[in-house]
Amino acid sequence: TQLLEQSPQFLSIQEGENLTVYCNSSSVFSSLQWYRQEPGEGPVLLVTVVTGGEVKKLKRLTFQFGDARKDSSLHITAAQPGDTGLYLCAGDNGYSDSWGKLQFGAGTQVVVTP
Amino acid sequence: NAGVTQTPKFRVLKTGQSMTLLCAQDMNHEYMYWYRQDPGMGLRLIHYSVGEGTTAKGEVPDGYNVSRLKKQNFLLGLESAAPSQTSVYFCASSPGQGFYEQYFGPGTRLTVT
Numbered sequence: 001t002q003l004l005e006q007s008p009q010f011l012s013i014q015e016g017e018n019l020t021v022y023c024n025s026s027s028v029f030s031s032l033q034w035y036r037q038e039p040g041e042g043p044v045l046l047v048t049v050v051t052g053g054e055v056k057k058l059k060r061l062t063f064q065f066g067d068a069r070k071d072s073s074l075h076i077t078a079a080q081p082g083d084t085g086l087y088l089c090a091g092d093n094g095y096s097d098s099w100g101k102l103q104f105g106a107g108t109q110v111v112v113t114p
Numbered sequence: 115n116a117g118v119t120q121t122p123k124f125r126v127l128k129t130g131q132s133m134t135l136l137c138a139q140d141m142n143h144e145y146m147y148w149y150r151q152d153p154g155m156g157l158r159l160i161h162y163s164v165g166e167g168t169t170a171k172g173e174v175p176d177g178y179n180v181s182r183l184k185k186q187n188f189l190l191g192l193e194s195a196a197p198s199q200t201s202v203y204f205c206a207s208s209p210g211q212g213f214y215e216q217y218f219g220p221g222t223r224l225t226v227t
């Protein structure tokens with residue numbers, strides 16, 4: 001059972017455009033992380049959000065955790081080819097017997113062309 | 115620091131063969147994890163360990179066994195490989211659970227024919 005649904009599955013945009021990736025669930029998460037994975041490599045952490053309504057910025061990337069802690073979004077401003085990758089959200093369902101173990105979404109493949 | 119390393123990077127097995135994947139981390143992390151990644155499925159937890167000498171089942175443990183005899187190493191075994199185990203396997207480690215960052219290895223691509 002996929003607890004975290006990511007949309008869209010695939011996104012192809014031109015350099016300089018903006019994009020938003022969504023991560024949704026019916027479950028409440030005590031924390032949520034975003035990772036980026038490049039071909040042939042393991043995922044690398046971008047950010048962790050823990051408070052409902054929290055907004056974090058990492059250069060051109062803006063992350064938001066929903067007020068109810070069931071959803072999150074990643075917005076990239078003026079995308080660059082270096083932003084190309086698979087973006088994964090992962091939640092810690094701290095209110096169940098899955099405490100402490102991350103549940104991953106299926107990912108959004110982002111391709112930014114020059 | 116090398117971080118998290120995995121051996122081998124690629125492997126092809128015939129159905130019924132066995133093999134062991136080795137994961138090593140040099141960050142003195144207590145927690146280690148084995149995931150598999152399949153297209154459209156994201157990362158799924160196979161087994162994990164909360165410390166030397168301990169292991170526990172994750173979401174998809176059937177057909178796999180693990181051991182953590184030393185804190186820095188976490189081994190994943192396939193006793194009798196099946197085509198359904200064709201996947202990319204990732205090892206990860208973290209200093210804690212939940213909101214702590216997980217550090218991933220580069221992955222092992224396994225094909226079972």
